[in-house]
Amino acid sequence: MSLFLIAALPFLGAVFPALLIRAGRNASASAAGLTSFLAFVGLLLHAPAVFRGEVIQVGIDWLPALGLNANFFLDGLGFLFAAMILGIGLLVILYARFYLSREDPMGNFYTYLLLFQGAMVGIVLSDNILLLLVFWELTSLSSFLLIGYWKHLPEGRQGARMALAITGSGGLAMIGGMMILGNIVGSYDLSVILQNKDLIQASPLYLPALILILLGCFTKSAQFPFHFWLPHAMAAPTPVSAYLHSATMVKAGIFLMARLWPVLSGTPEWFYIVATTGLVTMLLGAVIALFKDDLKALLAFSTVSHLGLITMLLGFGTKIAAVTAVFHIINHATFKAALFMSAGIVDHEAHTRDIKRLGGLRHLMPVTATIAIVAALSMAGIPPFNGFLSKEMMLEETVHTLWAGSHYLVPGLALLAALFSAAYSFRFIGHVFLGQTRDDYPAKPHDPGFGMWAGPALLVSLVVLIGLFPAHLVGPLVAVAAGAVTGGADLPYYSLKLWHGLTPALYMSGVAVIGGLVLLKLHAPLIAAWNRAPRPEAKQIFDSAMRALTKLSQIITDGLHNGAITRYAFLMMVFIIGISYFAYSTGTMVPATREVQGVGPITVIAWFCLMVATLAVVAKHRQRQLSLVLIGVVGLVVSLGFNYLSAPDLALTQLSVEVVTMVLLLLALNFMPKDSPVEAPMWVRLRDGGIAVVGGLGAALLIYALMLRDFALPSISEFHLANSYKGGGGTNVVNVILVDFRGYDTFGEIIVLGIAALVIYALTEAVLGSRVRAYLLNRKPDMPQAGDAHPMMMVVATRVMMPLALMVAAYIFFRGHNLPGGGFIAGLIAAIALLMQYMASGFSWASERQRMFYHGTIGSGVLIAAATGLGSWFSGNPFLTSAFGYLHWPPLEEFEWATAALFDLGVFLAVVGAVLLALESLARFAWQPGISSEHAMDINPARDDAAEAAAAEGEA
Amino acid sequence: MFFEYMIAGFLVVSGTFGFVGSFGLLKLNDPMSRLHAPTKATTLGVGGVLLASMLHGVVIEGHLSLHELMITLFLFLTAPVTALFIAKVHLHRHETPSSLPKAGEDGIWATHDVDEHEAEADSGSN
Amino acid sequence: MIITYATLFAFTCFALAILMNLWKIISAAEIADRILALDSMFINALALMVLYGIALGSEIYFEASLIIAMLGFVSTVAYARFILRGNIIE
């Protein structure tokens, strides 16, 4: 079976359990089991080749730009781990089928489990470290789901997040390390990297890479000081603990250290970091395990300790130590998985895992007891079980290890660890299974069904058999795996057997066992002392760190994004001004090339008005209506200025926009407070004033400098001037630019207007559809109102003014192409003409007579403009190509037609529609019952007198 | 030459009236009187300028353009409305029915004739 | 020539008028006066634009005056209506 398929099978299979759960728990479990089984078989098919020492490789390019290739390879080490992952996985699947209760969503469980399994298989088969990283992080994620599987338990949720935090951060560090490694070698392919030991170790980046990678390994394998997450992950269902936290995931770190052993090990850095960490972890885990009352916690710290052991062995950097490590990996996997499952059975049956509440179970659950006791003895390092063998070899290695010149430090501490290891193993046996049978279990325990103990039983039989026949059973496996670790076939001599003679290791074992028994005897006083002793509680530290981090994040986030746009805008100004000044100050400037132009006193007076009015707006901005009046002055002077400076089109536009804007603002102000209170403290106002002055000065200096210099190259507008008439058919170059040269801009611009109207309409609908409507309907004017809402003189004047204004609009529209004017200004004038009518006779009266459908007006404006643009397709020209020509219908004189006029009509309509829709929306806000009038004017003696006369007549 | 003097005359007169109108705005001491100065003097001032402009167009530049008349028309149409509204603002804010002459048979001036339903709504809300 | 001087005179008059309007807008105690002053300013500005056209002998600047004459009162009425009724379109 292809390695691709082996790696992919669990992922593909992961779909089924969740789907098949509707078909029943067995179907779901079978699907999961079958998947694992198929993959396992597929793996075993490669066994002969692997044992022949071949390396099986497959690969395809995935992301060649990065060197991330989907390359897999299978050698002894990969085979060992893959076999463990898939084999134990099968057992766990079986076990979980019976372990999980009816309430637990089993489909999800198997799905997560298979995802995890796939990720693990991916790690051990990857031939590309980036690919390996992908799988590596996937294990963190899938284990997050598995640990948090019991969603209702806070321990589960917290444990999952803690595991994710620790292993996740380690994984991210490892990404950095792997990237460095890949950069040193020039390839991310493992098989290449493994060939470049000298290159790597000579690199100045070796140490950073090493540290980062080891951070990943240590966190994953729960090495000190990252060991604390593992016990909390035990909140997971026991099958998860057995699988992830003894057999597989925690060994991923070990795997990687073993995988990279050929290129990373052998340096003092490696030795001191890895071996020391392993040693400390081994000792610390063993000590803590002794004082844990929770069965799974005990096993968890035991696991920590054993992982430390393996790490230490890998850290030694010798080949024989590597062999020992590989051997212990196998042994630990067998006895620890069996122990976890046994603990799970006890928990499942007795409904407690508290050692203090347990005892004497050997009578009640003999099968379980046998399995657990054998496995625990192996863990304690008692012959003839397999744990003894590897521990013996480990102790042997420590004796040969020199740590900072000391011969005794490593063996001494290792012995101490072995001693504690024996002690907690004995406690596991003695306090749970031996002793008096009790009658206060939460539930009456008995052996579970075969399905549940079959898995551990199989594992424990391996424990015994490997112990008895190590060389035959696992010798070849150890050989190929260790060969892969050490990166060559030339393993040193070693022998896997029970009896090595009276070696120092044997004596040490003896001391450990006896010492262990003594410690167990002294357990009661010791644990009392332990509980009294102050020590850091990792979970609390972690929790408070996380809380602090979260809180800090909230403070930073909320502190920075506190909703105060005044501050956002201030920061923006400061930043813009600062960066712009930086850009200016790092450049150079030549002297001015243009002369300034003199001005007359009238211009200065106008300028003076502008300046004074602007300052007055600032000074009086709290009086809102007054500031609008003052802005009116500003707008007027700006228009005068445009006219003076040869921009009549701009003057016209500015004037008409001004009127509409003013009406709009007044309409809005009607609903709003009429004054702004003083709110910002003085220093804030000074600060704002400061930045305003700096910003204004910057803008002034910039434009002054620009005006005194010529274009670096002739402006493109020379072309516009030259071709406006020839090519655009108009003499008003500004208008020709707007409707022809840059008609596309104008197209966008009318769409902006149209959108503005749509937004306003939608907003009005939203507001009037909400509770605000009731407020508006009952709103009282906040200023006293005068009578005579629709004065007669205004109405009559409007009746003449409106048609005249429309006439002017038509005039402005038609002349636009050749003289100042055009669709936009005409549209504004027409809109204001209608606006006059609204102001004169009221919204209700006028809109009843309204024949225009504003949405449609806007829409047709945009459509006409677009259609004019599209029309040019028919002549084979691009969008918005204009055409013009001359018509002659006698007796009329010849006149000019231009598609630009049609386009301008679109502009006109869009403008009229948009302005009126906006104003109409505001008027709708103000609508109240009784506001509508059936008459154009409130006072009309002709009408009223006639009605009175009629009434009098009627009475008579 | 005659026309040039005439144009110049119009310009001078109009400038004077324009100035006087705005000067009145400063000088006159009661709000309603201030309303007189700009509405009229300014109109005449602008009217003069427009006449000058038209004459200038015909005489100096040699083409008849009458659109100045449009401006005059607009000013005559709008100025009374403007004045009316500003006067109403004054009435609304500073005069009461008793401070004004009787409004004949109608009893009250329109500005002070607040709609009944509005008055009702006011009292209803309190 | 005389026209030039006359124009200049008129320019000065209307410019001073505008200055006085500005003064009134800034300093008036009553909003009605400010509106009135702004309205006058519009008219005076209109005159300035026409004068500018005379001075340059060009008609191109004329439409701006037309727009002021036609639309200036809309702003004025709007300001006034705002005080009278609050709602300027009712």
Add this chain to the structure above:
Amino acid sequence: MNHFLIAPVVLPALVAPFIIMVVRYHLDLTRIFSLASTVMLVAISLVLATQAASGEVQVYELGNWSAPFGIVLVLDRLSAMMVLLTSVLALVVNLYVIGSGWDKRGANFHALFQFQLMGIIGAFLTGDAFNLFVFFEVLLIASYGLMIHSGGTRRFQAGVQYVVYNLLGSTLFLFALGTLYAVTGTLNMADLAVRVAEIPPEDTALLRVGAVMLLLVFAIKAAVIPLHFWLPASYANAPLPVAALFAIMTKVGAYAILRMYTLVFGPDLAITEGLAGAWLMPAALVTLMLGAIGILGSYRIGRLVAFGAITSMGTLLTAIALFSPEGVAAALYYTLHSTLAAAFLFLVADLVSERQGIEITAQRLMPQSGLIAVLFFTGAIALAGMPPLSGFLGKLLVLDAARDHDLVWWTWGVILVGSLVTILGMARAGSLLFWKSHSITAETDPTAPQPYEEEANEQEEETEDTSTAALPFVACFALLSGLILLTIFAGPASHYAEATAAQLFQPEIYIKAVLGKVTP
């Protein structure tokens, strides 16, 4: 004349008024036309992408005026890619909006939606700097409408801030364009490139000011700290499907930076040296980190995803700020990813907030909790840049591209630590929303689910049409499939990105296509 170039701009510009005028009162017809338009946009952009993939740069001379005198549209690999991305995203969001009924909670949604697309696509296609401004405004004003769609107090308040902040940006845009025009005398981007290269080296100060102001404008759109402040509140308070569409809007800023600072102010140009390099990279890194911190510090789901969008912009801009072909290639791949991922998570966030409100707290188990949990989890993975989804690959590409940069350690450190904080924040939110709810039973829960809408929902939602009830999930899965495809076909995708980056770093191709002549 290849009218396909203008088609994606004109099509929505025609459909929107059509919807307003003709089918405004017919919800079904409106939806059909809107959807049909987005489907056609996808088709058109596929055609465009295919055409652009040849490596040829196509130019469309609007009004038949040749550059630089008229406005031109330019199709190169980059613009084609962005247009395609926009169309695909639009289609998905449109499906979601229709399915969830968001479109009927206020007026004119589909018209604004179409105009929004027109603005975005127009901005990607234009070859003229001022026209870019115009289309920025089109897309912005449409976004204002979409942002406040269906109303509500906080939405309006956030809307005011959003509009004001962006208006400041637009003003700055005009200052920048004015300065550039005053110096160079042109507006066409290719012509700008030619002319900028001819500016004498002793007269650079003013041009530099213009160039940097332009960069700042785009940095506002791209939400670069400290110009990002507009984003969190507006995205979080917008209807979340709209926020999903907005995922492309920040990319417009990034696009514009990329375009201007490869074409006009290229990295080798002496005149504008150090303008972007000096601060963009640090700012991008801070953006990234601050976004991550925001994810951890958010207690509302919309805000959480909004900060997710910020952090992904940080990553993207980090890659852009490398201003190397590798960096840009990574940025482009990451653009594809982060747009889909952020949109995806916004849609999921809407699924959540529609069911149990916007607060990230444990509440009663929401309907379809399991499915939504899966979606949230995958979305979180995607946005956090965790394997196996494309975000991880994108992040690796960025890391890899940064390896020769001066700030490589900072870059790597911030990206990795940022990922960690993101993961923690996502895990926290997911665990609160989906796991902790399991420990709350209906009886003990004092807080009934609060609908997000404050008042717009006064008229109770009528039961959803069953025919459209599945659409939101279809939309979510469509985005997820997009991410998965992007992962599986990372090779081809990154190859396209590389070729695009290569094209960007050969501006003479673009210039020749637009002006018909080569840079001196």
Add this chain to the structure above:
Amino acid sequence: MRLLQRLVPHPILTLLLTIAWVLLTSTWTLNSLVFGVLLGIMIPFLTQPYWPQQMQLKKPLKIAEYILIVLYDIVVANVIVAYIVVFKPNAKRKPGWIAVPLDLLTPEAITVLAGTITMTPGTVSADLSAEGHALLVHCLDAEDPEAVRDEIKQRYERRLMEIFE
């Protein structure tokens, strides 16, 4: 005739608009005239709903006379006002209100009267009475309010009555 009335609801307005067009364009061509007439017909037609009543003019020719009188009054009285403004101290001025009872009934006529009062110096129409039967006029300097009121009624209102009613 009906049709014509519907098409051209306000013939005077049409005339005014056509003249306005000619004034605006100041071009003396057939094209321009035709176009102006077209617009002069179209615009009143479109805006007819806002001016629903037909406006009757009894003696249209009197309009010219009225306009001339008013223009004359404006010019003459402007000088007086200018004199008052510039030279007369505020203390010596006697501003005051007068109420002018109206015989005019039609809005158009009243409006023209009010406008005339405002445009002729020394007086400003300030308000209408609640039913529209009186006009409130402010005088800049009225020694004799009665005389002012009589002049308004005699000189302007009488003529307007002739024209409009």
Add this chain to the structure above:
Amino acid sequence: MTMGFLNIEFLVASAVGLLTAAGIYLILRRRTFPVILGLSLLTYGVNIFLFATGRLMVDAPPVLNKYAEVPYTDPLPQALVLTAIVISFGMTAVVVMIALAAYLSARDDKIDMPHHPEDEGEDA
């Protein structure tokens, strides 16, 4: 007659500067209405800025004269400013309406959004 020490460029530049400064100052106020006023002033400022990038000329409108060779000012910035005016008009209308809607909904026209970190439910 010219004012010797003053020139058009200075007047325009100082106007741009003051309008910009006033705009910035008002934009930093705490109520929506002054902010809108500030935006208006800023818009004037930037429009004049943009207009002035075509350099300033008196009596040279870009309306082609068929009969004489006369100078024309740069028409392009004028067209750009026209577009900008229209766009900012649309924007102003929208921002006014949204500000009004926000005020009516919240009955408060503060532009800063008060931040209420809701009590958060204990951490999982």
